[in-house]
Amino acid sequence: MQVKFATALERQAPALLVGIDGHGNTLSASLDNALLELLRCAVEVHKFCGRFTGKFGQSVEVIAPPGSDYRRLIGLCIGAVDAVDHKLLEKFGGAAAARLGQLGEREAAIDVKGLSESESPHAAAHVAFGAALRNYSYTFARSRQPEPSEAVKLLALTMITSQSVTAEALYRSISVQIGAIHYARDLINTPPNVLYPDTFVDLAKSLVDIGIEVEALGPEQLQELGMNALLAVGRGSAFRPRLLVLRWNGANDPTEKPVVFVGKGITFDTGGINLKTTEWMKGMKGDMAGGAAALAAVMSSAGAKLPINVAAVIPLAENAISGSAYRPSDVIVAACGISIEIMHTDAEGRLALIDAIWYARAKMEAGTIVGIGTITGSGIFGLGRHYAGLYSSDDDLAERLTQAGDAAAESLWRLPTSDKYDDDLLSNVADYLQITPFEFGADGSYLMRLLRHAAADVPWAQIEMAGLEFTDRDTFTCPKGATGFGSRLLGQFSKDCAHPSECKEV
Numbered sequence: 463m464q465v466k467f468a469t470a471l472e473r474q475a476p477a478l479l480v481g482i483d484g485h486g487n488t489l490s491a492s493l494d495n496a497l498l499e500l501l502r503c504a505v506e507v508h509k510f511c512g513r514f515t516g517k518f519g520q521s522v523e524v525i526a527p528p529g530s531d532y533r534r535l536i537g538l539c540i541g542a543v544d545a546v547d548h549k550l551l552e553k554f555g556g557a558a559a560a561r562l563g564q565l566g567e568r569e570a571a572i573d574v575k576g577l578s579e580s581e582s583p584h585a586a587a588h589v590a591f592g593a594a595l596r597n598y599s600y601t602f603a604r605s606r607q608p609e610p611s612e613a614v615k616l617l618a619l620t621m622i623t624s625q626s627v628t629a630e631a632l633y634r635s636i637s638v639q640i641g642a643i644h645y646a647r648d649l650i651n652t653p654p655n656v657l658y659p660d661t662f663v664d665l666a667k668s669l670v671d672i673g674i675e676v677e678a679l680g681p682e683q684l685q686e687l688g689m690n691a692l693l694a695v696g697r698g699s700a701f702r703p704r705l706l707v708l709r710w711n712g713a714n715d716p717t718e719k720p721v722v723f724v725g726k727g728i729t730f731d732t733g734g735i736n737l738k739t740t741e742w743m744k745g746m747k748g749d750m751a752g753g754a755a756a757l758a759a760v761m762s763s764a765g766a767k768l769p770i771n772v773a774a775v776i777p778l779a780e781n782a783i784s785g786s787a788y789r790p791s792d793v794i795v796a797a798c799g800i801s802i803e804i805m806h807t808d809a810e811g812r813l814a815l816i817d818a819i820w821y822a823r824a825k826m827e828a829g830t831i832v833g834i835g836t837i838t839g840s841g842i843f844g845l846g847r848h849y850a851g852l853y854s855s856d857d858d859l860a861e862r863l864t865q866a867g868d869a870a871a872e873s874l875w876r877l878p879t880s881d882k883y884d885d886d887l888l889s890n891v892a893d894y895l896q897i898t899p900f901e902f903g904a905d906g907s908y909l910m911r912l913l914r915h916a917a918a919d920v921p922w923a924q925i926e927m928a929g930l931e932f933t934d935r936d937t938f939t940c941p942k943g944a945t946g947f948g949s950r951l952l953g954q955f956s957k958d959c960a961h962p963s964e965c966k967e968v
């Protein structure tokens with residue numbers, strides 16, 4: 463989508479969208495009186511019918527009279543709010559893109575003048591950012607033409623703002639995030655017969671074009687390094703496991719220790735010998751969503767040329783079922799040296815991660831490690847789909863991640879980890895059990911007790927995002943399907959690491 467910023471429309475636009483407040487007043491400083499009156503009447507009619515109550519996202523449309531600069535005028539309600547912040551503006555932009563798409567408009571202008579009380583110089587950038595986030599679709603191998611009732615994608619958007627220069631500069635600086643988020647969504651939406659460890663690596667190789675170093679270890683190298691936990695997970699699949707390492711070396715001091723994001727990259731999770739039920743297997747092409755988020759964060763860091771070292775380690779494997787699959791009761795020794803008794807082959811995420819976190823610490827000398835992935839369904843049961851779980855014994859790191867999540871509209875909720883959980887994990891035949899036999903709900907707290915052996919003394923946190931990788935309905939900033947959750951949060955965290963004192967706005 464092409465985005466332009468202007469103080470006034472230079473030529474006719476097919477559609478013009480303006481804001482409406484919770485009382486139905488038009489928030490536009492540039493409409494002429496006749497059009498204002500037309501829109502006002504339409505709002506009155508909608509109020510009368512009960513279709514306009516002042517709630518965020520309600521819209522009123524009119525066909526403009528002949529001779530107007532627009533053929534269609536759309537009023538979109540921003541709701542009854544005292545303060546308009548950047549998250550609300552993004553939601554507004556997303557709602558605008560969705561509505562314009564439903565109406566079949568591919569080209570439109572949004573009037574931001576008057577939307578926020580004293581129009582903030584950044585308002586138009588945030589509205590455009592939200593519109594771009596929402597303006598996504600994934601159709602892959604579908605050749606059937608869209609039905610007239612289906613939403614179209616916007617191709618061109620003009621933002622009308624009195625602050626066009628500042629807004630445009632900010633938009634250009636934050637829009638690197640959009641490409642990264644959309645890329646993560648694409649990876650997650652890609653069918654698992656197309657995206658598997660080798661093809662994931664092939665795709666990632668194109669990141670060298672933006673200055674990212676790409677390295678990928680194959681099964682033999684994993685074997686040499688003793689990464690038996692990751693190898694065990696991949697053993698039942700015809701697709702061989704890989705470890706993908708992406709590095710953005712932006713720091714002036716090349717010896718600066720990198721921030722390393724370790725993202726779970728299970729390209730499909732059948733559950734293995736402890737096979738999943740049909741219902742739970744449905745979304746399992748998304749079991750690499752943590753890996754996609756880690757990749758996206760490095761991608762946007764490179765796009766923004768952040769002056770720090772940021773890296774991603776993505777353990778890639780398919781958890782499949784076959785005669786060579788690992789099984790319950792197997793004992794494996796992870797690269798960090800602990801032996802683990804396998805209890806359940808569907809608890810594969812912690813095995814993939816334990817070796818990848820070890821690699822980040824022992825082979826990359828990470829300064830900070832943030833793990834992310836769809837590791838345990840207990841995350842969905844505990845928090846639902848509006849928060850991801852956050853685990854860390856490092857209060858400072860937990861606080862910084864929570865703030866980044868807040869700014870990125872990807873909220874985290876901290877959950878416990880402590881040695882109280884340890885006794886439940888003792889195995890008779892190995893150092894540890896892979897999962898506790900006693901609880902399901904606190905699975906995230908337990909798996910932290912295994913992973914900590916890999917992270918050792920490096921500041922480390924885990925983000926549990928099971929259930930957040932897909933949305934089963936359209937949201938204001940994401941159509942139904944893969945969300946790209948975590949991409950923006952980790953991108954924001956990288957940015958905060960690079961510029962610790964700046965305001966945490968985008």
Ligand code: BES
Binds near residue numbers: 745806837897905
């Ligand atoms: N990939 C799943 C977790 C998951 C569940 C993600 C639902 C998204 C939606 C993970 O590998 C898994 O299967 N975990 C098990 C752990 C259990 C055996 C302790 C689970 O959640 O059932």
Ligand code: MN
Binds near residue numbers: 733808809810811
């Ligand atoms: Mn599993």
Ligand code: ZN
Binds near residue numbers: 728749836
């Ligand atoms: Zn899994």
